[in-house]
Amino acid sequence: MAERSKHQYRTEKTLVVRCASGFYLLDVARVRRVVDHMTLHPSPFSVRGLAGLARFGGEPLAVFSLEALAVGEARFRDAAMTVVVIELGGDSPQRLGLAVDEALEIVSLPETDPGMAQDSLVSGPLNIDGRQAWLVNIDVLGVQGSLDRCPGVNQAKENN
Amino acid sequence: MNRKRYRTWLGPVILVMAILPAGALFELAIGAGQWTWLVRGYMVFAVLLLVVYVVLVFLPGQRVRKRLATLQSDGEVHQAGLIHVLENFRHGDMVAASMPGLELPPGIRGSVETAINALSGLVQQIQSVSVEVAGTANSVRATSAQLASGSSEQAASVIEITATMEELARTAAQIAYNASSQAEMASQSEVAGRDGAAAIEGAVAGIESVRERMGIIESRAETLGARSREIYQILDLITDIAQETHILSLNAAIEASTAGEHGERFSVVAREVRRLAERSRESVESVRTLLHEFTSAINAVVISTEEGSKQTDVVADQSRATAAAIDQLSAALGNTAQAAQEISLATQEQQTASQEVLLTIKEESDVITEMAEGLEEFTGAAVRLNQLALSIQLLSQSFRLDSSHSLKQVVYRIAQSLEPVYGNLEAIDRILHDVFGDLPYLEMAYLVDPEAHMVAFAVNRELVNKEAEQGMATAGQSFSDRPWFQSAGREHQASVTPVYQSLLTGEQCFTVVVPVNHRDGTQKATLGVDVNVGNWTRI
Numbered sequence: 077m078a079e080r081s082k083h084q085y086r087t088e089k090t091l092v093v094r095c096a097s098g099f100y101l102l103d104v105a106r107v108r109r110v111v112d113h114m115t116l117h118p119s120p121f122s123v124r125g126l127a128g129l130a131r132f133g134g135e136p137l138a139v140f141s142l143e144a145l146a147v148g149e150a151r152f153r154d155a156a157m158t159v160v161v162i163e164l165g166g167d168s169p170q171r172l173g174l175a176v177d178e179a180l181e182i183v184s185l186p187e188t189d190p191g192m193a194q195d196s197l198v199s200g201p202l203n204i205d206g207r208q209a210w211l212v213n214i215d216v217l218g219v220q221g222s223l224d225r226c227p228g229v230n231q232a233k234e235n236n
Numbered sequence: 237m238n239r240k241r242y243r244t245w246l247g248p249v250i251l252v253m254a255i256l257p258a259g260a261l262f263e264l265a266i267g268a269g270q271w272t273w274l275v276r277g278y279m280v281f282a283v284l285l286l287v288v289y290v291v292l293v294f295l296p297g298q299r300v301r302k303r304l305a306t307l308q309s310d311g312e313v314h315q316a317g318l319i320h321v322l323e324n325f326r327h328g329d330m331v332a333a334s335m336p337g338l339e340l341p342p343g344i345r346g347s348v349e350t351a352i353n354a355l356s357g358l359v360q361q362i363q364s365v366s367v368e369v370a371g372t373a374n375s376v377r378a379t380s381a382q383l384a385s386g387s388s389e390q391a392a393s394v395i396e397i398t399a400t401m402e403e404l405a406r407t408a409a410q411i412a413y414n415a416s417s418q419a420e421m422a423s424q425s426e427v428a429g430r431d432g433a434a435a436i437e438g439a440v441a442g443i444e445s446v447r448e449r450m451g452i453i454e455s456r457a458e459t460l461g462a463r464s465r466e467i468y469q470i471l472d473l474i475t476d477i478a479q480e481t482h483i484l485s486l487n488a489a490i491e492a493s494t495a496g497e498h499g500e501r502f503s504v505v506a507r508e509v510r511r512l513a514e515r516s517r518e519s520v521e522s523v524r525t526l527l528h529e530f531t532s533a534i535n536a537v538v539i540s541t542e543e544g545s546k547q548t549d550v551v552a553d554q555s556r557a558t559a560a561a562i563d564q565l566s567a568a569l570g571n572t573a574q575a576a577q578e579i580s581l582a583t584q585e586q587q588t589a590s591q592e593v594l595l596t597i598k599e600e601s602d603v604i605t606e607m608a609e610g611l612e613e614f615t616g617a618a619v620r621l622n623q624l625a626l627s628i629q630l631l632s633q634s635f636r637l638d639s640s641h642s643l644k645q646v647v648y649r650i651a652q653s654l655e656p657v658y659g660n661l662e663a664i665d666r667i668l669h670d671v672f673g674d675l676p677y678l679e680m681a682y683l684v685d686p687e688a689h690m691v692a693f694a695v696n697r698e699l700v701n702k703e704a705e706q707g708m709a710t711a712g713q714s715f716s717d718r719p720w721f722q723s724a725g726r727e728h729q730a731s732v733t734p735v736y737q738s739l740l741t742g743e744q745c746f747t748v749v750v751p752v753n754h755r756d757g758t759q760k761a762t763l764g765v766d767v768n769v770g771n772w773t774r775i
Contacts, residue, residue, distance in 0.1 A: 089493050091486065104493045112483040158483075179482075181510065182489045182503075 088184050092209060093160060093176040095143035099209040100176070101185070101202065106162045106214045108171060110179045114139070114159040127175040132161055139173030140217075146198050146210065162214055172217060185211075247293045254285040313339040321348050327729040328635035330356045331645060356637045363632040363641055370625035370773050377618035380611050387608035394601040401597060405590035408583045415580035422573035429566030436559040440552055447548040454541040457534050464531040471520050471527065478516040485510030626735065626769060630746060633732050643748045643767065644730040646675065651752045651763045654683065658752065658760060661692055668694035677771035679740050683752070684762050686725070688716035691761065699768055700740045724749045724762045735769060744769040 090101035091110070109132070116128030116139055125144040130137045139159050159173040183204055197217070198210040261277055264270075317340045324333035334352045488506035492499030636644035650671055657663035668681045672694070679700055682693035690713040715721045723731040730750040738745040745766050752761040 091490065104490050107490050110483050110486045110490065112479055179486050182486065182493065182507070 089182055090185055090211070091160065091182055092180040092204060092207075093142065093158075093174075094178045094180060095141075095146070095176050098143065098147065099180075099204070099207050100142060100146065100198065101183075101200075101204065101209050101211045102160060102162065102174070103212075103214055104182055106164075108161040108163050111159045111161060111173075112179075114157065114173070116157065116159075116175070127157075127173075130159060130173060132159075132171065132173070135171075137161065137171060137173045139175050142174040142176050142212070145174075145217075146212070162217075164214065164217055174212075247289070250285060250288055250292065254281065257281055310339075310341075314341055314344065318344065318348075325355075327727065329644070329729065330359075331636050331638050331648070334638075356635070356639075359632050359635040359637055360639055360641065363629060366625045366628035366632060367773070370622055370629065373618050373622035373625055374773070377615055377622060380615040380618055384608055384611035384615055387604055387611055391601060391604045391608055394597055394604055398594060398597050398601060401590055401594045405587050405594060408587040408590055412580045412583035412587060415576045415583060419573045419576035419580060422569045422576055426566050426569040426573060429562050429569055433559050433562040433566065436555050436562060440555045440559065443548050443552045443555060447545055447552065450541050450545045450548060454538060454545065457538040457541060460534045461531065461538065464527055464534060467527050468524070468531075471524050474520045475517060475524075478513045478520060481513035482510055482517065485513055626773065629773070630732055630735065633748070636730055643732065643765075644750060647748050647750045647763060647765055648730065650681070650765075651750045654752055654761070654763060655754075664692045665694065668692055671765070672696045672698070675765070677768050679738060679745055679766040679768050681763070681765045684715050684721065684764070686759060686761065688714050688718070688721050688725075688762075690715065695740070699771065720747050720749045720764060721762055724751055724764075725759070728753075728759050738766065738768070740766070741768065 089104040091104050091107050093100050093102060111130075111132065114130050114132075116130050119126050119129050119138075123138075125140045127139045127141040127144070130139050137159075142160075157175050158177065158179055159175050160179060161171055161173050164170045164172055185202065185204075196213060198212055200210040201208040202211060203209075258278055258281065261281070265273065321333045321340070324330070330352050334349060340348060485506045489503045489510065492501075492503030492506055495502065633643050636642055636648065638645060640646065650667070653667055654664060657667070664683060668683065671681050672678055676696070676698060678696055680693060680695050683691045685691050690711050692711070720731060720733050723729075728751050730748065733747040733749075735744050735746045737743070745768050747764050747766050749762055749764040751759040752763050754760050
């Protein structure tokens with residue numbers, strides 16, 4: 077795990093997802109499962125970017141909107157949508173759902189440095205088959221208070 | 237009578253009585269020889285005879301001669317008076333003829349007075365009758381002129397009526413022709429209407445068939461729509477399967493990637509599966525697109541069919557309404573044809589009646605024209621009668637009567653009023669101007685001296701305007717060449733001229749002239765008046 081964390085910005089295979097018109101790259105090593113038409117339940121908590129709660133593997137799963145986290149847009153979401161279940165880093169791995177519009181494919185990343193800070197949620201963009209795609213730093217989501225470092229969350233706070 | 241005879245044979249008787257006794261005494265004396273006795277007796281007897289002669293013959297003869305001289309003188313006076321009377325008769329001067337100073341035998345005077353009175357009465361009656369005739373002729377002329385004018389207007393009206401009736405007849409003929417044509421056209425239209433109704437019924441049947449077919453098409457299109465929806469459901473199912481396959485392939489690839497090198501093959505399979513799923517989804521999208529187009533086309537067909545069906549219903553309803561209208565129109569055309577036929581017959585009868593009326597009006601026009609011509613002749617006759625009456629009046633005015641209707645007498649009186657003031661131009665002028673008050677029918681009065689030079693004149697302003705007066709008469713103007721002056725100067729009598737056109741008024745007038753005499757009877761001037769005929773006859 078420690079070995080993987082050294083290459084967390086140079087992963088070879090990533091899952092390409094689409095949120096609205098934006099494309100994002102998720103490290104396949106951190107992706108546990110892609111669930112289509114996952115049923116989301118409204119969350120009683122008021123957490124920025126939280127799309128709802130779901131059940132995965134018999135356990136509750138917090139599902140965040142990747143788009144809301146990345147760009148701060150809070151679009152209407154269907155009750156059932158595609159959720160990418162990821163595992164956060166750390167001693168006690170936690171699972172988190174990222175609600176996306178569509179999970180497209182698994183691609184290999186080019187050997188390029190996106191040039192982003194390590195505490196930033198997204199970095200890039202990278203040119204993937206002619207598309208501009210943003211690399212998502214999943215580890216940022218596993219740190220306490222990391223949501224505050226998400227650009228979309230910060231932007232939402234500023235708007236409020 | 238017996239006395240005259242006695243005076244005639246008394247002288248010879250005395251002579252015979254003297255001769256017979258003288259002879260007897262001479263025989264006795266011869267026989268007796270007593271010549272002395274004889275001479276003495278004869279002397280006594282001769283004296284006696286002489287006395288007897290003087291007493292019985294000479295003295296009565298003297299008285300007779302004196303009586304004859306007296307009678308001859310009286311005869312000459314009477315002759316002069318009679319000549320005067322006859323001369324005045326010749327000039328028509330009844331007033332002068334009946335002057336009381338004339339010496340006439342009582343019997344002749346009575347006869348002359350009787351004749352003058354009778355002639356004056358006759359002339360006055362002629363004047364009165366001629367005035368009445370002139371008035372009546374004027375009335376007749378005016379009436380006949382009005383009648384002629386009315387007849388002319390009536391003739392003009394008849395001509396207009398004739399033209400109108402001819403136009404009416406032509407119009408009736410045109411209407412009859414048009415009505416006949418309209419009847420024929422209506423009959424043809426009725427037939428065409430029946431054909432049209434049949435065609436409309438056929439069209440309605442065709443439309444019903446089309447609507448049925450469109451219903452079948454609509455039903456089949458709805459079936460196709462239902463099939464399309466089923467295909468959509470299948471496509472959705474395929475899409476879901478492809479999506480799930482896609483997700484499965486992704487998860488498989490994820491799992492394979494976590495398996496390291498061992499999962500490489502699996503990841504290839506997963507990638508292929510994902511590609512298949514992708515292709516399936518793409519194919520489904522293509523099919524969905526095609527199906528969407530097909531569905532759209534089906535929907536368009538359904539909509540078009542529904543609209544077509546509605547339109548067909550509308551067309552069918554309209555066709556039925558059209559068929560009903562054509563039926564009504566056909567019936568109306570039938571009625572129209574019948575009515576037009578009746579109109580044609582009626583207008584033909586009207587045309588015939590109009591022609592008859594036209595003939596009647598033409599006859600009436602001829603009658604009116606003849607009447608107008610007759611009235612014109614009648615008017616001409618009235619005018620001639622008026623002229624004759626005027627001529628009679630003028631002839632009667634040639635007599636001077638002791639009447640206010642006698643122009644000569646009237647002018648004589650004016651002349652008599654001028655005689656005392658002759659030489660006083662102011663008085664003459666005043667008298668001349670005053671005459672128009674009593675004699676308004678006079679246009680002009682003037683006085684000329686024996687040399688025919690104008691002494692004074694006056695113009696009636698009521699009849700003559702000032703412009704016409706200018707230059708017509710001036711003081712000193714000579715009238716010696718005028719017939720009326722020559723007549724008055726030659727005859728020393730009043731005269732009346734024939735009618736002529738007045739230079740002052742342009743109307744008919746005549747002139748009455750009378751001499752203005754001295755006390756010794758010599759003429760010292762001539763008075764003339766111009767009488768306006770129209771105003772005079774009215775008065």
